[in-house]
Amino acid sequence: MNYYGVFGNPIAHSKSPLIHRLFAEQSGLQLSYEPLLAPLDGFTEAVSEFFRNGSGANITVPFKEQAFALADQLSERAQRAKAVNTLKKLEDGSLFGDNTDGAGLVNDLLNNHVQIANKSILVLGAGGAVRGILEPLLAQNPKEVCIVNRTVEKAEQLAREFTDLGPMTACGYDWIDAPVDIIINGTSASLSGDLPPLANTLVKAGDTLCYDMMYSKHTTVFNQWAQQQGAALTLDGLGMLVEQAAEAFYVWTGVRPNAAPVLQALRAQL
Ligand code: ATR
Numbered sequence: 001m002n003y004y005g006v007f008g009n010p011i012a013h014s015k016s017p018l019i020h021r022l023f024a025e026q027s028g029l030q031l032s033y034e035p036l037l038a039p040l041d042g043f044t045e046a047v048s049e050f051f052r053n054g055s056g057a058n059i060t061v062p063f064k065e066q067a068f069a070l071a072d073q074l075s076e077r078a079q080r081a082k083a084v085n086t087l088k089k090l091e092d093g094s095l096f097g098d099n100t101d102g103a104g105l106v107n108d109l110l111n112n113h114v115q116i117a118n119k120s121i122l123v124l125g126a127g128g129a130v131r132g133i134l135e136p137l138l139a140q141n142p143k144e145v146c147i148v149n150r151t152v153e154k155a156e157q158l159a160r161e162f163t164d165l166g167p168m169t170a171c172g173y174d175w176i177d178a179p180v181d182i183i184i185n186g187t188s189a190s191l192s193g194d195l196p197p198l199a200n201t202l203v204k205a206g207d208t209l210c211y212d213m214m215y216s217k218h219t220t221v222f223n224q225w226a227q228q229q230g231a232a233l234t235l236d237g238l239g240m241l242v243e244q245a246a247e248a249f250y251v252w253t254g255v256r257p258n259a260a261p262v263l264q265a266l267r268a269q270l
Helices: 016-027 043-050 064-070 076-081 101-111 134-138 152-165 221-228 238-253 259-269
Strands: 002-008 031-037 054-059 086-089 095-098 120-124 144-148 168-171 182-185 209-212 233-236
Touching: 002 016, 002 043, 016 031, 016 238, 016 259, 043 054, 043 064, 054 238, 064 095, 076 095, 076 101, 076 134, 076 152, 086 238, 101 134, 101 209, 101 238, 101 259, 120 134, 134 144, 134 152, 144 152, 152 168, 209 221, 221 233, 233 238, 238 259
Parallel strands: 002 031, 002 054, 120 144, 120 182, 144 168, 182 209, 209 233
Antiparallel strands: 054 086, 086 095
8 A cells, every 4th residue: 555645734624635535546546645734843754754654745835845845856847836745755765846736737727728828928926826837837838927916026036037937027916907818816815805906908808818726616706807807718726726636646656647527526515
């Protein structure tokens, strides 16, 4: 039996155990996947204890940066994200750190037939969530990615860090009003039911795709706004959650699960 799990604090409500158990069932693999509550000041100890027998772990809030710091080897996308959401024990016992969040977003967009290449994209927010998606997003060759943030300096900093990977700019909310192809909400505003101060003209009716990296049972405030502006399609982050898990499952087992039926099962349970 191979042991997997997800570290976080809190962790009880994580959907990852269900997702990975469904992937295992689908793939015919015998594995265990449990929620792993680490103390806020004891993440490193909890990880070494787990990996005495464990094969791999997901890492969620608030430990992704600590997981980045303790990994012995890092993927390019994890190095860029400066955060790790997937740890894998290698044969020599060392820990490989990866970040599958951005691949999750990109795969969910592609599943929904959203073309990223040559598109103009606004990414709202400049925190850890946005940092995690930029490398995989830029790898799809968009026309332009503009990071929009209340605190413009943070957007400028991110744009500088990623500009070698593609055309990046940074701006404040009141600098922009021209319509774009894709708007991705990576702010934490949806958590508190807030809407970033967006100009209505950013959405071209029937054309612009809006993606909220958050998800909830009911349409998020950002997606409600997007629908009111006539967005061609609105998506929430549940698909990204399942796809980042699928990518982690692939990193661990070499088996790429089919995310679609698992997403359907999760949506039905919200
Ligand atoms: P996370 O790890 O989820 O990215 P974070 O690093 O705290 O969390 O970043 C939160 C992001 O959401 C920031 O970009 C924040 O903007 P500021 O940097 O200006 O604080 C953004 N954010 C949070 N609430 C917001 C709101 N109501 N409107 C617009 N942006 C908001």
